[in-house]
Amino acid sequence: MRGCPVQHEPLLAVENLTKHFPVMRGVLRRQVGAVQAVDGLDFAIQPRETLGLVGESGCGKSTAGRVILRLEAPTAGRVIFRGEDITRLEGEALRRLRPHMQMIFQDPQDSLNPRMTVGSIVSEPLREHGAAKGAALRERVEALLEAVGLDPAFANRYPHEFSGGQRQRIGVARALALHPEFIVCDEPIAALDVSIQAQVVNLLKELQERFGLTYLFISHDLRMVRHVADRVAVMYLGKIVELATSDALYEEPLHPYTRALLSAVPTHDPEREARRTRIILEGDVPSPAAPPPGCRFSTRCPVAVPECSRREPEWRTLRPGHRVACHLAE
Amino acid sequence: MAQAANGRPVLSVRDVRTRFRTPGGGVVHAVNGISFDLHAGELLGVVGESGSGKSVTMLSLLRLLPEPPAEIAAGQALLEGEDLLALEPARLRRVRGGKVGFIFQDPMASLNPVLSVGYQLVEPLRTHLGLSRRAARRRAAALLELVGIPAAESRLRDFPHQFSGGMRQRVMIAMALACDPKVLIADEPTTALDATIQAQILDLLQRLRRERGMAIVWITHDLGVVAGLADRVMVMYGGQAVERADVRSLYARPQHPYTRSLLRALPRPDGGGRGERLASIPGQPPILGRAPDSCPFAPRCAHAFARCREQNPPLAPVGADHAVACWFDADAGVPRAA
The missing domain is CATH 3.40.50.300 (P-loop containing nucleotide triphosphate hydrolases)
Incomplete structure (x- = not known):
């Protein structure tokens, strides 16, 4: 609804x-x-x-x-x-x-x-x-x-x-x-x-x-x-990294992991597919028995900075109803 | 995309028909006259629901079905001019895994759990390419590296269960690529994989296709997946090709009622239409117990009329590289002129 x-x-x-x-x-x-x-x-x-x-x-x-x-x-x-x-x-x-x-x-x-x-x-x-x-x-x-x-x-x-x-x-x-x-x-x-x-x-x-x-x-x-x-929560390695209404999440994803996931969604439109750039993440998901320190996505994140592997990001409300756990999202 | 509609195809399939005998004495007409051409560097998407005959068609080409109960009743599959359906068993074994590579949906079902991955990679290299043990091992490590497995050399000693799902699928791909096949047949190779791993595998296969001119047959039930991948698409229903076209005209101008329904069953990529019902196809896929003498889609088709139940429509051209098997003209909205 x-x-x-x-x-x-x-x-x-x-x-x-x-x-x-x-x-x-x-x-x-x-x-x-x-x-x-x-x-x-x-x-x-x-x-x-x-x-x-x-x-x-x-x-x-x-x-x-x-x-x-x-x-x-x-x-x-x-x-x-x-x-x-x-x-x-x-x-x-x-x-x-x-x-x-x-x-x-x-x-x-x-x-x-x-x-x-x-x-x-x-x-x-x-x-x-x-x-x-x-x-x-x-x-x-x-x-x-x-x-x-x-x-x-x-x-x-x-x-x-x-x-x-x-x-x-x-x-x-x-x-x-x-x-x-x-x-x-x-x-x-x-x-x-x-x-x-x-x-x-x-x-x-x-x-x-x-x-x-x-x-x-x-x-x-x-x-x-x-x-x-109506709303979507994105999980990575045991944590929710982003939560927003469907439209906000798909139109304006704030977390780099959400962006990578969305870039891989097929669209059944060859014209659109020919223009799109997929964000290819390196490597596999780490084991949840030994998650990386700091942000759990930092080992695969294409935009990570040193801060990311040191300090865990807070679960912040960046826009009304749109929450994200990323140091860099703004 | 490496589009090569001219020149001789690497694989040319003509009128392949496969039947299964059932224990009760019945016959299942699983593949009813499939034809297609595949050129070097080309990716052909084969789309259909479970039971449409898409996998059985490809397995038939390499005689990978148990015969009996399967029986390849007719057809020709010319791989660089050599008819696979008429080959001696010994020669056929050399083609499988040599000129043609296979990737299956479930890697665990096609990797041997009690042999190391290295052994499973080295063996075909020695039989097909006649490499020495050392050379084969070097190449095996290079292959694992190629598909993006870190520390490839040391992982040769590992067994399949020591790899994650995505890594296992890569091992399978490495095996399929071992002998530099001309044709790679990929049967729903990414459905069991997560989105980000899927993206990695797609990226890898596209690269191999560009760099080595490998031709790929990509089997899937999801028209969305092949839109960004394929040069040409063949839509299958009830063991037949109901529509065949280059990728752009198929999505821009789908002609067969089944193709149209499949496209409408997908949620819109822009998120529009949320809260609305998706168009679903009423009824169930056919059981194929009878000879294919009527349109297999007629019982579920909104446009079916008398002729559809009496005569099976052949694939007929409706555009430059576009053919459809349907008695109804979707553009005009009336039955085709006889």
């Missing part, structure tokens, strides 16, 4: 969200280090908004999604959902939270149990949370399949009988079963053909409008993120 009103209380906010995975070594399994998968994220998502979270593999975007949903416990920081601190929830309290926050996975092949019928996959969350049974359960499953554009008669079939796009619809139906308000979409279209990607993206938009959903849309496809997201 465009131009989200900012005066709203955010649906979800994270403060200094951090997730480190210990690295163990030796017979005594002593901790010798930590993979700093997610390191100090700060952002908020407004109700009915789509926040895009982009970055390359290993940047921590999926881990961030899992920690926000409390599928993993954060190492530090807070997750606030509907005004409630959910960082330390456990047991029954955490279970009561689950229906409100759901996830759609990248590969519908891996996330659907091949031995369960579509009906039992979609109804599982309803049964698990005692939300419906008997005839009401069947009706709810039919309504869900219809909502995602599948024939309700498919309820008795198995996932392998469906194409990739249809399987992703099944995953969406399952995520919708308990009337969630917030859905983390983790690379929901990465495994699909272009023409099918459009179908799934349209479906997600339509459901957002119909049910008032809020999305965290995790993706490495910057072209599609621009189409779906």
Whole structure:
């Protein structure tokens, strides 16, 4: 949804969200280090908004999604959902939270149990949370399949009988079963053909409008993120380096990493392609177990100055609603 | 771009047809009469959805499909005048990895996990180029350096799992380039890679193409990717080429309803149209269980009429370097005159 009103209380906010995975070594399994998968994220998502979270593999975007949903416990920081601190929830309290926050996975092949019928996959969350049974359960499953554009008669079939796009619809139906308000979409279209990607993206938009959903849309496809997201956060090696509205980020990227990423987005226009200059970054992303000192992007940054490898850049607001972590951005 | 429409093509493919026999006694008509020419230094983009036959076509040319169940029913693939489809197995093995290099989508599936990268690079150099062990090792290190792997010499001893995804894809490219192929077939070589690594690989391949005059066939499902890369594009659907054109006229004047839908399914590069629905193609790709005697796209096509379901349209010229297989004239908005 465009131009989200900012005066709203955010649906979800994270403060200094951090997730480190210990690295163990030796017979005594002593901790010798930590993979700093997610390191100090700060952002908020407004109700009915789509926040895009982009970055390359290993940047921590999926881990961030899992920690926000409390599928993993954060190492530090807070997750606030509907005004409630959910960082330390456990047991029954955490279970009561689950229906409100759901996830759609990248590969519908891996996330659907091949031995369960579509009906039992979609109804599982309803049964698990005692939300419906008997005839009401069947009706709810039919309504869900219809909502995602599948024939309700498919309820008795198995996932392998469906194409990739249809399987992703099944995953969406399952995520919708308990009337969630917030859905983390983790690379929901990465495994699909272009023409099918459009179908799934349209479906997600339509459901957002119909049910008032809020999305965290995790993706490495910057072209599609621009189409779906109201605002976009760019992650590099565990940190958010830039956050802005889609238009501001794509039209006027402030971080050199964002600029490099955007320069590689294909445009399906040969004339434009012939004129463009790609910013080619040297080397690979460093290991999150040993991130470089100072700015984490400094080892690959085409404009880095000595300062960058000494001092970590602050997370600054350079323009209204446009934040960036770079010493040189202005 | 090194455009060489004149002169003899390096690879000339004529009417290749590949079928698969299914266990139930059925037949899948996977490739139905594909023809194209590829000139030195040229990049041909082959675009289609999964199941369109784009990979099977290229695998057929080098007889890399298990036969049976595959069966190459007809066609010719002349590589510098020599028909690949009629070669003796021993000669064919020399062509694969020698004159023709292959890069696949998933490098882990084509690298042997229990052999060092050095061994896997050195071996083809010795068989194809007859190099000594030492010379082959030197060249292997030079190849890794060429594709941008730091400390190449020492990394020859490493095994595939010791390389990151982007580095592994580079190893694959180094292997494909080992014997200076005339033709490189790249099957979605960058889809598994991150944007900045993709940009590095594209840059590298463009350079090799300029410097060595290598011809490239680039297989992808994304019309956006080839816009900035290809000289010419072939769009495939249901095992057939439905449109073939030089890159500019294809994007400026797409003729086939399928090509048009594919382009409309992409989000606009300027971010316009956010909040609007993307045009998606209704229905599913065909299963190809029947002989190709009607237009394969007809069931999903908004313009289909009776003739489309009765006769399969051949590729017919609609411009200087532009051909389309469709009974409907997209520019005029009416069926083509018979």
